[in-house]
Amino acid sequence: MKVTADRTRCMAAGHCAVTAPDVFDQADDGLVTVTDPTPPDPARADVLLAERLCPSRAVTVHDA
Amino acid sequence: MTVDTALLPSYPQDRKCPYQPSPGYQELGGEGPLHRVRLFDGKWLWLVTGHSQGRRLLADPRMSADRSRADFPVVLPRFEAPIFKPLALIGFDPPTHSVHRRLLAPDFSLKHVRALRADVTALAHRLIDRITAKGAPADLLNDYALPIPSMVVSELLGVPYDDHEFFEARTVDLLQAKSPEGAEAAGQALWDYLDRLITAKERDAADDGVISRLASRVDGVDLTRDDLLRIALALLIGGHDTTSQMIAMGVVTLLEHPDQLDLLLADADLVPAAVDELLRVVSVTDVSGVRVALEDIEIDGYTVRKGEGVLVSSSMTNRDPEVYPDPYRVDVRRTAGSASRQHMTFGFGIHQCLGQNLARMELEVAFTVLFERLPTLRLAVPRADLAFRKGGTMQGVHTLPVAW
Ligand code: HEM
Numbered sequence A: 001m002k003v004t005a006d007r008t009r010c011m012a013a014g015h016c017a018v019t020a021p022d023v024f025d026q027a028d029d030g031l032v033t034v035t036d037p038t039p040p041d042p043a044r045a046d047v048l049l050a051e052r053l054c055p056s057r058a059v060t061v062h063d064a
Numbered sequence B: 001m002t003v004d005t006a007l008l009p010s011y012p013q014d015r016k017c018p019y020q021p022s023p024g025y026q027e028l029g030g031e032g033p034l035h036r037v038r039l040f041d042g043k044w045l046w047l048v049t050g051h052s053q054g055r056r057l058l059a060d061p062r063m064s065a066d067r068s069r070a071d072f073p074v075v076l077p078r079f080e081a082p083i084f085k086p087l088a089l090i091g092f093d094p095p096t097h098s099v100h101r102r103l104l105a106p107d108f109s110l111k112h113v114r115a116l117r118a119d120v121t122a123l124a125h126r127l128i129d130r131i132t133a134k135g136a137p138a139d140l141l142n143d144y145a146l147p148i149p150s151m152v153v154s155e156l157l158g159v160p161y162d163d164h165e166f167f168e169a170r171t172v173d174l175l176q177a178k179s180p181e182g183a184e185a186a187g188q189a190l191w192d193y194l195d196r197l198i199t200a201k202e203r204d205a206a207d208d209g210v211i212s213r214l215a216s217r218v219d220g221v222d223l224t225r226d227d228l229l230r231i232a233l234a235l236l237i238g239g240h241d242t243t244s245q246m247i248a249m250g251v252v253t254l255l256e257h258p259d260q261l262d263l264l265l266a267d268a269d270l271v272p273a274a275v276d277e278l279l280r281v282v283s284v285t286d287v288s289g290v291r292v293a294l295e296d297i298e299i300d301g302y303t304v305r306k307g308e309g310v311l312v313s314s315s316m317t318n319r320d321p322e323v324y325p326d327p328y329r330v331d332v333r334r335t336a337g338s339a340s341r342q343h344m345t346f347g348f349g350i351h352q353c354l355g356q357n358l359a360r361m362e363l364e365v366a367f368t369v370l371f372e373r374l375p376t377l378r379l380a381v382p383r384a385d386l387a388f389r390k391g392g393t394m395q396g397v398h399t400l401p402v403a404w
C-alpha cells in the first residue's frame, strides 16, 4: 500500500492525522504531511478511512 | 423547466423535537435523496437528504458557493442583506477561498487546538464555580454554554472579551433577523466595531491573535483590508453561536438519554466519538451547505441544471439509513474511533468547517466538566416550557434553566 497526499488540495481539516496518526501529520502551516508513505498492512483500514473522510479529496491510497 | 412551486413542501420547517428533524423532512427522506422544496420568496431549490449525494455535490467543483451571484438561492430573508453577499471563506470559490483558508490553517491545526485544551478546561471549571456560588437555578446557556466558545474565540482572534455582550447580542440579531434590514443593521454594527479594532491593532502593531497576525499580512492583492474585516467577522460569528447552541442542545439531548450520558461518563476514551454522535443527532445548523450549479450535473438519476440551487440538509443526510442503521436513535457507541467523523454537521468539500476541531475540543471539555461537577444536573422547568428558536435553520434555545 502506498499513500500520497496533495497539499494543493488539503483544507487542513485534520481528519487524516486523527485517524491514522502514524501515517499523517499536520505541518506547521496546518496542511497535511505523509510521515509514512508505505504503511504496514494493519494500518490499511485507518488509511482507507482517512481517504474517505478527507473533505477535499487530498488523500489517495494506491494499490489498496 | 418551470416548476409549480405552490405544490412543493416548504423550507425551512420548524422541528417538533429539539434534536430530531421536522416530520416533513423525515417524510421526504423516506422518498429519495433529492427533493424540490419551496422557499419563502416562492422560488425553489433542491433539498438533499442522501448522505452520498450530499457529499458528492458539496465536493463537486461545478457547484459554487459565491453568494454574490444573481442565481444564488436566498434561503431566508436575512440573506438578502448586502452584508451577507461577500461572506468571507464560506461565500467564495477558489482561488480566493483557497488563499484565505491557507492563511488561517495554522491557527486551527490540531496542534494548536490541543494546546488550548488545558485553558478551556480551567475556564469551564471557573464557570461552574461561579454557577455553584450563585446557587440554583442557573441559565446554562448564558452562564456556561455561551461564555466558553465566546471567550475562546475572542482570545484566538484578539477581540477583547469585555465587549462580549455587544458582539454576542449583535450576532444573535444578525443570525435570527427576520428581515434584510435587521440583518444589515446588526452586521454593520459588527463591521464598524471590527474596523475600529483593526485600526487600533495596526496603529499599535499589536501581536495578540489571528486578527493582528493577518493585519501584518495585508498586501492589497492576496489579502485586502476588506478581506481581513470579512474574515474577522466570519470567525467571530462562526466561532461562538453554533458551538454555544451545540453545547446547550447537547445537554438537553443527554438529559433525555440518561443511559447514554452514563456511557459517556464511564469511559473517557468514548468521549470524542460520543461528541460526534451528538453533533450528528443535533445537527445544530440543520444545513451542511448551500450552493448553485454552474453546469448541468447528473446525480443518481436526477439532473441538477445550471443555475439551480442546492441545499444539503445536515439533519437528514445524518439520518441516511445507508450510513446510519436505526438513524433516529441516539447511540454514543454507534461508531468506534474516527469513523464517527462521517457526519455532515460540519459540511463537506473545501468549505468543511474550519473551526471543527476547535469546536470538538470545546464540546468534549464542556460536557465532561459539566457532568463531572454537577452529576445531578436537571432541567429546572418542564421540557415543554423550554423556548426553542423558530422560523430559521440555526437551531437553539433562548435560555436553559437548570438545577442540580
Ligand atoms: C458546533 C459548532 C459548529 C458547527 C456545527 C459548524 C458548522 C459549519 C458548517 C456546516 C460549515 C460549512 C458551510 C458550507 O459549506 O457552506 C462551516 C464552515 C465554517 N465554520 Fe463552522 N461550525 C461550528 C463551529 C465553528 C467554529 C468554532 C468556528 C471558528 C472559530 C467556525 C468557523 C467556520 C468557518 C470560517 C467556516 C467557513 C469555512 C470555509 O468556507 O472554508 N465554525 N461550519
Ligand code: SF4
Binding pocket: A005, A009, A010, A011, A012, A013, A014, A015, A016, A017, A031, A032, A050, A053, A054, A055, A056, A057, A058, A059
Ligand atoms: S483530511 Fe484531507 S483536508 Fe484534512 S488535513 Fe488531511 S489531507 Fe488535509
